[in-house]
Amino acid sequence: MRITVTGGTGFLGRRLVKRLLADQHAVHLLVRKVKTGFGPEVDCSVWDGLEMEPAPEALEGAEAVIHLAGEPVAQRWTPAAKERIRRSRVEGTRLLVGALERQKQRPAVLVCASAIGYYGSRGDEVLTESSEPGHGFLPEVCREWEAAADEAERLGIRVVKLRFGIVLGSEGGALAQMLPPFRWGVGGKIGSGQQWMSWIHAADAAELIAYALRCAELRGPVNACAPNPVRNEEFTETLASALRRPALFAVPERALRILYGEMAEVLLASLRVTPEAALRAGFVFRYPELGPALRNLLMAERPKAA
Numbered sequence: 001m002r003i004t005v006t007g008g009t010g011f012l013g014r015r016l017v018k019r020l021l022a023d024q025h026a027v028h029l030l031v032r033k034v035k036t037g038f039g040p041e042v043d044c045s046v047w048d049g050l051e052m053e054p055a056p057e058a059l060e061g062a063e064a065v066i067h068l069a070g071e072p073v074a075q076r077w078t079p080a081a082k083e084r085i086r087r088s089r090v091e092g093t094r095l096l097v098g099a100l101e102r103q104k105q106r107p108a109v110l111v112c113a114s115a116i117g118y119y120g121s122r123g124d125e126v127l128t129e130s131s132e133p134g135h136g137f138l139p140e141v142c143r144e145w146e147a148a149a150d151e152a153e154r155l156g157i158r159v160v161k162l163r164f165g166i167v168l169g170s171e172g173g174a175l176a177q178m179l180p181p182f183r184w185g186v187g188g189k190i191g192s193g194q195q196w197m198s199w200i201h202a203a204d205a206a207e208l209i210a211y212a213l214r215c216a217e218l219r220g221p222v223n224a225c226a227p228n229p230v231r232n233e234e235f236t237e238t239l240a241s242a243l244r245r246p247a248l249f250a251v252p253e254r255a256l257r258i259l260y261g262e263m264a265e266v267l268l269a270s271l272r273v274t275p276e277a278a279l280r281a282g283f284v285f286r287y288p289e290l291g292p293a294l295r296n297l298l299m300a301e302r303p304k305a306a
Ligand SMILES: NC(=O)c1ccc[n+]([C@@H]2O[C@H](COP(=O)([O-])OP(=O)(O)OC[C@H]3O[C@@H](n4cnc5c(N)ncnc54)[C@H](OP(=O)(O)O)[C@@H]3O)[C@@H](O)[C@H]2O)c1
Pocket: 006, 007, 008, 009, 010, 011, 012, 013, 030, 031, 032, 033, 048, 049, 050, 068, 069, 070, 071, 072, 073, 084, 088, 092, 113, 114, 115, 116, 163, 164, 165, 166, 167, 168, 173, 174
């Protein structure tokens, strides 16, 4: 299959592209800079994701489009950063869908990233794809982002919106940020530690994207999280035990708010999300439990550390 991918140079995108190439798909990247770090097996076109639609040739012949691009959310949310986070997703998706509208031969499916940030922070409530959205900056961005992707349905394209939980991988994302303090033995729970964390192993995240391409039953919002979310306290203990380090410390909420401002809400949010749609569609998680997922990822780390 010929697949066009945005955000293919990112943490999740790199893993996904390798996964798609292993399945003999032809991958075409839409990137802001030509230097992608991939070899000649991956061709690319430049698209800034903000000002104009991708060139028609860049989407010609695409049977599927995977849209992952977006300004990183994990940064201090200054007004300018918030605008970059919102625009890169909402305008970016609108421009992409606009370009798809102009194609004579449209792709069958658009798989668009979204985030469980859609739900806000919900305490112990079990959240499924039909749960109401939350309130605040991130839920609003996710709502607009998903609505922009939904426009492709009008064009006869099946749209799958993957609401990713915390993607755990050794090459980047949240785990790479958490590992140094835990390795030094100064890691610990965040705030009360009672907040729920919905996570997914990066291998399952890439696999679920590939599954969404071929599973015609999947359509609309799909929670991309393992079926066993854990409280932050349990996450902390499981990570510390996988590293054989103590986790005696606790990061006070106040410190996080001082350090990260409004973005601290993301780190403190309680999200107990269940992947109802993916399970119903027959997706099998390779890493449904946190312990084996973390041990696998830390094993993958070891040769690099040696
Ligand atoms: N990782 C997670 O835990 C997680 C959780 C929930 C949701 N998600 C969502 O899943 C998607 C992929 O996540 P990721 O962790 O792989 O992200 P990432 O590593 O930050 O990569 C995203 C890609 O988006 C492009 N990009 C960055 N800033 C941009 C901007 N200002 N305007 C347009 N494009 C920009 C870059 O590609 P080029 O430079 O090649 O253009 C970058 O490689 C993101 O949309 C993210 O919000 C991720």
